[in-house]
Amino acid sequence: MLEVTGFTKRFRGVAALDNVDFSLNEGEVHALLGENGAGKSTLINLIAGTFPWAEGVYRINGRTITSLTPHVAQEIGIAAVFQEFSLVPDLTVVENIFLGREQSSGLFLKRKQMRQAAVELLDSLGFHLPLDENVAFLSRAQKQMVEIAKALRMSPKVLILDEPTASLTDGEAEKLFNAVALLKARGVGIIYVSHRMSEIRNLSDRVTVLRGGKKIGTVVTAEISDEGLIEMMVGRPVEQLFPKIEHKPGPVRLEVRDLTTEKRSVIGASFTARAGEVVGLAGLVGCGRSELCRAVFGLEVVETGAIMLDDKAVERPTPTSMLAANVCYFPADRGSEGLALARSARENATMSSLDLPELSSGPVLKFWRENETIKTPLANLALRPMAPERKASAFSGGNQQKLMLARGLMKPFEVYLFDEPTVGIDVGAKADVYNLIKSLVEAGACVVVSTSELPELINLASRVYVMHEGKVVAELAKHELSEAQVLSHYFGGHA
Amino acid sequence: MSSETATMTVANAPSHRASRIDRFLMQGGIVITFLVVAVVATALIEPRFLNRLNLLNVMRNFALLLIPSLAQMLVMTAGGFDLSVGAVVAATSVVTAAVMLVGSGYFPGMELVVILASLVIALGVGALVGLVNAGLVATFSLSPFMVTLAMMSVLMGIALYFTQGIPIYGVADSFIANVGRGQFLGLPIVLWIGLAVLAACIVMQRFTSLGRHIYAVGSDQRSARLSGVSTGRTLLVAYMLAGLLAALTGFLMTSRLGSGQSTIGGTLALETIAAAVIGGVSLRGGVGRAELVALAALFLSVIANAMNLVQVDSKYQTLVLGAVLIISLAIERLLLRKRQS
Ligand SMILES: Nc1ncnc2c1ncn2[C@@H]1O[C@H](COP(=O)(O)OP(=O)(O)OP(=O)(O)O)[C@@H](O)[C@H]1O
Ligand SMILES: [Mg+2]
Numbered sequence: 001m002l003e004v005t006g007f008t009k010r011f012r013g014v015a016a017l018d019n020v021d022f023s024l025n026e027g028e029v030h031a032l033l034g035e036n037g038a039g040k041s042t043l044i045n046l047i048a049g050t051f052p053w054a055e056g057v058y059r060i061n062g063r064t065i066t067s068l069t070p071h072v073a074q075e076i077g078i079a080a081v082f083q084e085f086s087l088v089p090d091l092t093v094v095e096n097i098f099l100g101r102e103q104s105s106g107l108f109l110k111r112k113q114m115r116q117a118a119v120e121l122l123d124s125l126g127f128h129l130p131l132d133e134n135v136a137f138l139s140r141a142q143k144q145m146v147e148i149a150k151a152l153r154m155s156p157k158v159l160i161l162d163e164p165t166a167s168l169t170d171g172e173a174e175k176l177f178n179a180v181a182l183l184k185a186r187g188v189g190i191i192y193v194s195h196r197m198s199e200i201r202n203l204s205d206r207v208t209v210l211r212g213g214k215k216i217g218t219v220v221t222a223e224i225s226d227e228g229l230i231e232m233m234v235g236r237p238v239e240q241l242f243p244k245i246e247h248k249p250g251p252v253r254l255e256v257r258d259l260t261t262e263k264r265s266v267i268g269a270s271f272t273a274r275a276g277e278v279v280g281l282a283g284l285v286g287c288g289r290s291e292l293c294r295a296v297f298g299l300e301v302v303e304t305g306a307i308m309l310d311d312k313a314v315e316r317p318t319p320t321s322m323l324a325a326n327v328c329y330f331p332a333d334r335g336s337e338g339l340a341l342a343r344s345a346r347e348n349a350t351m352s353s354l355d356l357p358e359l360s361s362g363p364v365l366k367f368w369r370e371n372e373t374i375k376t377p378l379a380n381l382a383l384r385p386m387a388p389e390r391k392a393s394a395f396s397g398g399n400q401q402k403l404m405l406a407r408g409l410m411k412p413f414e415v416y417l418f419d420e421p422t423v424g425i426d427v428g429a430k431a432d433v434y435n436l437i438k439s440l441v442e443a444g445a446c447v448v449v450s451t452s453e454l455p456e457l458i459n460l461a462s463r464v465y466v467m468h469e470g471k472v473v474a475e476l477a478k479h480e481l482s483e484a485q486v487l488s489h490y491f492g493g494h495a
Numbered sequence: 496m497s498s499e500t501a502t503m504t505v506a507n508a509p510s511h512r513a514s515r516i517d518r519f520l521m522q523g524g525i526v527i528t529f530l531v532v533a534v535v536a537t538a539l540i541e542p543r544f545l546n547r548l549n550l551l552n553v554m555r556n557f558a559l560l561l562i563p564s565l566a567q568m569l570v571m572t573a574g575g576f577d578l579s580v581g582a583v584v585a586a587t588s589v590v591t592a593a594v595m596l597v598g599s600g601y602f603p604g605m606e607l608v609v610i611l612a613s614l615v616i617a618l619g620v621g622a623l624v625g626l627v628n629a630g631l632v633a634t635f636s637l638s639p640f641m642v643t644l645a646m647m648s649v650l651m652g653i654a655l656y657f658t659q660g661i662p663i664y665g666v667a668d669s670f671i672a673n674v675g676r677g678q679f680l681g682l683p684i685v686l687w688i689g690l691a692v693l694a695a696c697i698v699m700q701r702f703t704s705l706g707r708h709i710y711a712v713g714s715d716q717r718s719a720r721l722s723g724v725s726t727g728r729t730l731l732v733a734y735m736l737a738g739l740l741a742a743l744t745g746f747l748m749t750s751r752l753g754s755g756q757s758t759i760g761g762t763l764a765l766e767t768i769a770a771a772v773i774g775g776v777s778l779r780g781g782v783g784r785a786e787l788v789a790l791a792a793l794f795l796s797v798i799a800n801a802m803n804l805v806q807v808d809s810k811y812q813t814l815v816l817g818a819v820l821i822i823s824l825a826i827e828r829l830l831l832r833k834r835q836s
Contacts, residue, residue: 050721071723086721090714090781091707099711100723102704109702150722 592755621742714781
C-alpha cells in the first residue's frame with residue numbers, strides 16, 4: 001500500500017539516504033535494521049513528511065505524492081513515533097496527545113471529550129501517566145509512552161515506530177507489542193525500527209537492512225538467522241557481544257547509606273561499589289535507580305542519608321564537586337541533560353574536561369590540542385561519521401549517545417555512573433561500549449550501571465542491586481545472577 | 496498483572512505535594528501581591544490617588560497599556576518578540592487622524608462613517624505590519640528580535656516623515672468625547688474595550704485550538720510541526736493579532752490625545768515586555784497567561800500614576816520602570832526558588 005523507490009536525501013551535499021526502495025503491505029510489520037547513522041530515521045522522516053526528499057517516487061494506495069508535510073501525512077493516515085520525540089514541553093500530557101488534531105465544536109475545544117479519549121487510549125495501552133502534568137516534568141520513559149499514545153490518537157493506516165522501546169521496561173514494551181499485534185490484525189501497516197534483535201524476530205514479517213545510507217536488501221524474517229541479519233548490517237561476521245570481564249574487587253570506593261531523596265523517588269537505599277567491579281542497578285523504569293545515580297551526582301536533593309567516597313562522607317554533592325572528586329555520570333536523557341545540541345561534537349566531548357592540563361593553562365584554552373585529545377575516545381566509540389566539527393544535532397540518535405559517553409572518557413575518573421548507557425545504539429557499538437566498560441574496570445575503576453536491559457547486567461555485573469518503588473529490595477551476587485532471579489524481585493515480592 | 500499496573504501507577508505519578516502557598520505563588524500570587532502592595536502604598540503616601548478623577552485616569556492608562564501588552568504576550572508565547580508595537584501605535588495614530596482629517600472634508604457631517612473608516616484603515620495597517628513581521632520570521636527564519644527592530648525603525652521613519660513630528664489635529668469631536676473621554680456605567684469606554692480584549696484573549700488561550708497551537712509553537716517549534724500543527728500559519732495569526740491590537744491602541748490613543756502623534760509609543764516596547772514578563776510570560780516562549788499579564792499591566796500603571804502624583808520628573812520615570820522590572824523579577828525568582836528547594 002505504501003511504496004517508495006529511489007529515495008535519496010542529502011544533508012549539505014552528503015547523502016544520508018542513497019537510492020533506497022522500500023515497500024509496506026497492509027497488515028505487515030516491516031522492520032528497518034542498520035547501524036547508527038545508517039539512515040533509518042532519515043527514511044522514516046521522509047515517509048512522515050518531516051523534510052522533503054531530493055529524489056525518488058512516493059506512492060501510497062496507488063496515488064503518487066509529490067510533496068508532503070507532517071500535517072498532510074497525518075491526513076493521509078501516517079502516524080509516527082519519532083526517535084527524538086515530537087512532544088511540546090510546556091503542554092500537558094493530554095494536550096500533547098491531541099496536539100495538531102484537536103477536537104473542537106465551532107471555535108471551542110472539546111476539552112472534556114479529549115481528556116476522556118486520552119484516558120481511554122492510555123487505558124487500552126495499559127500506560128499510566130499523570131494526565132495534567134506538563135511533559136517537561138516527565139521521565140524519558142513516560143515521554144516515550146506519551147509519544148506512542150499520540151501516534152495512536154487517530155486510527156492510523158501506516159504506523160511508524162522509531163525505536164519505541166528504547167527507554168521502556170519489558171512490561172511496558174510488552175503492552176506496546178500487544179497494541180502492535182492488534183493494529184496489525186486490523187490491517188495497519190507498521191514500520192518498526194529497533195536495535196533489539198529479539199523484537200525484530202518476534203514482531204516483524206520482513207526486514208530491510210540499511211548500511212551507510214544504502215539498501216543492502218529486504219528479507220523475510222522467518223527465512224534468516226540473527227547472525228545472518230547482523231552480518232548484512234555490519235558487513236562482516238559478528239564477534240562476541242559481551243566481553244568477559246575480570247572483576248578484581250578492591251577497596252570500597254562509593255558507599256551510599258540509607259539515602260532518601262526529598263521527592264521520595266529513593267527511600268532508604270544503601271549500596272556499595274568497589275574498585276575493579278561493575279555493580280548493576282536493576283528494576284522497572286521509575287523504580288528509583290536513575291534517581292539514585294542522580295542523587296549521588298548531586299542532581300537530586302537528598303533529604304537524609306550519606307554518600308561516602310573512599311570512606312569520607314560527601315556533604316552536599318554537586319556535579320562540580322563530584323567531578324572534582326573523580327566521579328563521572330552519564331545521564332539517560334541525552335537531549336535535556338546531556339548534549340548541547342547546537343554545539344559541535346568536539347565541544348561536547350571536551351565540555352567537562354576543559355580544566356585538564358592538556359587542554360588549558362589557566363583561563364586560556366589550548367584549542368590546538370583539542371582535536372588531538374578527542375581522537376582516541378571518539379575512535380574507541382566508533383563515532384559515525386567521524387566529523388568532530390559537525391553540530392551534535394546533526395548526528396543520528398545512536399551517535400549522539402556515543403558523544404555523551406565520549407565526554408566521560410576524556411580524563412581518567414575513578415567512579416563511573418552509567419544510566420542506560422546503550423539506549424538506542426547498534427549492536428556493533430554496544431560491543432564497543434561493553435569493551436570500554438571492561439577496560440575501565442580492569443584498569444581499576446569502579447563502575448555502576450543502571451539499565452533496563454537484563455542481559456547487560458547478567459553479563460557485565462559482578463553484583464546487582466534490584467530496586468522497587470524507591471527501595472533496594474535485593475542484592476544478588478554473580479553466581480545468583482539469572483534473568484529469572486532478577487525479574488523475581490522486580491515487583492518487590494519474592495517468587 | 497493488576498498488581499504490576501498498580502505499582503507502576505505509583506511509580507509514574509510524581510509526588511503532588513505542592514502546598515496551597517506554592518500554588519498561590521505559581522498561579523500569579525506574586526503579581527497579585529505586588530499589585531496590592533503598590534495600591535496600598537500609593538494610597539497611603541498620596542491620598543489623592545483615590546480621587547475619582549485620578550482613578551478614572553489610571554483606568555484609561557491601564558487600558559492603553561493592557562491592549563499592547565496582550566499583543567506582546569501573544570507574540571512572546573509564540574516564541575517571538577514584538578519590538579515594533581510602539582511604532583505601530585504611533586503609525587496608526589497618525590493614520591487614524593489623517594483619515595479623519597481628509598475624510599471629514601469629503602463627507603462633511605458624516606462623522607460616524609469617517610470614524611469607522613479610520614478604524615478599519617488603522618487596523619488594516621496593523622494587520623499588514625503583523626503579516627510582514629510573521630512572513631519574514633517564518634519564511635526566512637529570521638530572528639523575531641531583528642525583524643521587529645527593523646520594522647520599528649522603518650515605521651517610525653515613515654510616521655516622522657509624513658508628520659515632521661507635528662501632531663495632526665482635526666480629529667472628530669464626537670470621537671474624542673465618546674471614545675477617549677467617554678464613559679459607560681461610570682467606567683471609561685477604553686477600559687471596557689480593554690477588558691473585552693482581555694476576555695477574548697483568555698478564551699482564545701484556554702478554549703481554542705489556536706491558543707493551544709500558539710503555546711506549542713512557542714514551546715518547541717519542531718515538535719509542533721511534527722505533530723501536524725501548521726507552524727507558519729500559527730505564527731502569522733499571532734503576529735497579525737498583535738498588529739491588530741497595537742493598531743487598536745493607536746486608534747484609542749488618538750481619541751485620548753485628541754490628535755494623531757508620531758512621537759508616542761517610544762517606550763511601549765519596553766513597557767509591554769515588562770508587563771508580559773512580570774505577568775509570567777517566558778522569554779523562551781510557550782508559557783504565559785493573559786489574566787496575569789493584565790494584573791502586571793495594572794501594577795505598572797499604578798506605579799506610573801504614583802510617580803506622577805508625587806511629581807517624579809518624567810526623566811526619572813523610565814529609570815524607575817527599569818528598576819521595578821529587575822526588582823520584581825528578582826523577587827519572583829527568589830520566592831519560586833525557595834519554594835522549590
Ligand atoms: N539534520 C541533519 N544534518 C546533517 N546530517 C544529518 C542530519 N540528520 C541526520 N544526518 C546524518 O544522516 C545520516 C543518517 O542518520 P539517521 O538519523 O537516519 O541514522 P539512523 O539509522 O536512524 O541511526 P540511529 O540508529 O543512530 O538512530 C547520519 O550520518 C547523520 O549524521
Ligand atoms: Mg535513528
